[in-house]
Amino acid sequence: MRTLTKTQWIVPVLLLFGLVACEPQMSSDPSLDPAPTSESVTFEAEPDAENANIIHFTNTSESFRAVWDLGNGQSKEGDEVTGEYPLEGVYTISLTIFTPSGQAMNIDSVSIAATNFDMLDDPNLNLLTGGVDNVGGKTWVIDSTQAGHMGVGPTTSYWPEWWAAPPEAKTGSGLYNDRYTFKLDGFSFDMETNGDVFLNAAYDDEFDNTTVPPDGADLMAPWTAPENQTFNLIEDDNGDLFLKVSDPTFIGFYAGANTYQILELTENFMSLRYFDPRNEIIWYHTLIPEGYTYPVEPREYTSEELIDNFDEEGNVNWVTDQVEGFNENYDNPAPIPINTSGKVAKYTKSNETWAFDNVYFDLGYELNLNERSLIKLKVYMPSYNDYTTTDPNAPDWAPHDYLAKQVEVKLHNASDLGGDAWTTQETIIQPVSQTDTWVELEFDFSGVSDREDFDRVVVQIGSEAHGMPGIFFIDDFQLTAAQ
Structure with a gap:
């Protein structure tokens, strides 16, 4: 322990x-x-x-x-x-x-x-502690809302080239409720754990009563840091800056270290790199001052015609989100009216109970729905899909527990942090009654043209939150002005 x-x-x-x-x-x-x-x-x-x-x-x-x-x-x-x-x-x-x-x-x-006191008036000490006028010191926290706030790489790397954590990736692990306060007076260090810490599984012998956190990776343990801890800033002969906290305290994810190389230190940002001796790898953390929020840069509020017919290069960059596959260059399974084009997109829903099964694209600006609010696309639903069998593992909140004959288009504010964009989304569902033929659908969002925060368009087929698989085809996607 x-x-x-x-x-x-x-x-x-x-x-x-x-x-x-x-x-x-x-x-x-x-x-x-x-x-x-x-x-x-x-x-x-x-x-x-x-x-x-x-x-x-x-x-x-x-x-x-x-x-x-x-x-x-x-x-x-x-x-x-x-x-x-x-x-x-x-x-x-x-x-x-x-x-x-x-x-x-x-x-x-x-x-x-x-x-x-002249030696204490050091730029790095002032950034870390708040300086001599900040009697209570400066408190830092893990920068959990940003990608890369935790990562891992080889000992030869100065960035987390093997893995970088997405935002909020370690929620519930004991990592995000820890606080680290540095005071210039006496070089005092206070580690506030709120009762638990997050640690690498290789170090379970140093803690009692370890448990597996919700994400199932590494361990968490009940632990409270002692009082009267200290820190020091050290610059080596190469000019590299290191932050050392007194044993048994540490910063962030515990992996056998209490000395951290400072890769970057500013008033509102600190990037740390540290060596894991048992695994012989390098871990990374980024931290921000407690209470700090990143300034939100205003985005352009505009609109442009969006087209993707999958035969030619369009101006839509599709991203998959849990769907098994999205092939943007697939032979048309039924080149018949109303769609005789050679290439279409194949949308494959997996047999896993995913939350959403989406494809989407980000606009790079806030969508002006007063200029363009109508989304059109063609869909082909094969009859060989199983549209009746239910998924016994579908959660209670699932709209359907079977493969639904429908297409849903959603507008998101992708800037919402923590994966909560769905809470402010606007969505339109169009049912599809015909199979083995192309059907043209329209999704008119003019009713929410007062919203100025949408910057992502999401397409979902077959409904969400169930594990019934399906194959679908779409073509001639378009964002245009309402008629």
Whole structure:
């Protein structure tokens, strides 16, 4: 289970440390000198001539490698390294040396007499915490309404090239109700979990009472972060910026890490990348300040003639939504009046109990129904479809539990977040009584011409929310002015 007592010393602790010995690792080769001991690990610490909160460390031991923990969240390597300490207090420093005979470590401390507020006036610290004037700190949350707020990729990638989460993909997992507050005062970090967290299944041994969230992926667990946690911003020798929070806290989806590379940090956006040691992959998160909403750019309110006859290139870009297939270049199954064209579109409804089974296209603008409000199309319904058998697994809200002889056209505001565009949709259903022949249908939306928010057109055949399969054909789609 994940402990709540372990603390990482990132900010100063008001205790003095003497030298702490560490048992050396011994070499078994008798030709080598004796292995180093903690007493042979020595170093010097000199304040910078211009800034006493910057300390220059020098390894004075005989070794071929020196590794430092500078007590401020940074680890460095080399005989001469530098640490920055903007806050007053005592910092624990450890030096590990490596010789041909073995390795040893020693621990000492440095004392910083006063806080250097100029060092705290750092652009990245101000963006993360809100700065010195924001006493309560700045609270960040997972950017759940945007695609890519969580993702995964290989260790060689700087973007989630394997998978990027759609909006609200992890609802109910314990991820979206967590809050992360960073305060400049004392570099304080507060992780508010609201009682549960989301974690990779490989780390279930670190938590008690893990359960599977609603989406059936990875795990969630009851967990509350301890108080008095800390954070630190670290810039490495390559200029890369890292955010480190004290153990046992973490940010977002837990995958064995509490150190995160900051890929982007602005006033209203933060992008993080972190390494998963058990799976040896990289995870990603994007965060926004709590309460922040993205500005909605006004879209053009207009209309244009839309045509797709599937014989020639039209100006409609169809997208499938759960239908098994939509072939826009299919031979006309019945080239007879009223449709003798060579090519049509084949619409295949699957035998899965999907919610909708749609095809749709986005306009890229808000549709002006005062200019064009009439949608026309031709449909062919084969008699070989089963229009009578019912689906016992269809939900109670399904309009039909069988394959209905109908075509439904819907207008959506696709900007509605969280998959709720159906709550504000306008829809027209046209029944089709004839099979094995082409039928022309019209859908007149002039009755809702006062709406100025429609930017998606949806076509659905056979009704929704049941698993009865069917094959249909459409042709000569058109958006035009009402007669």
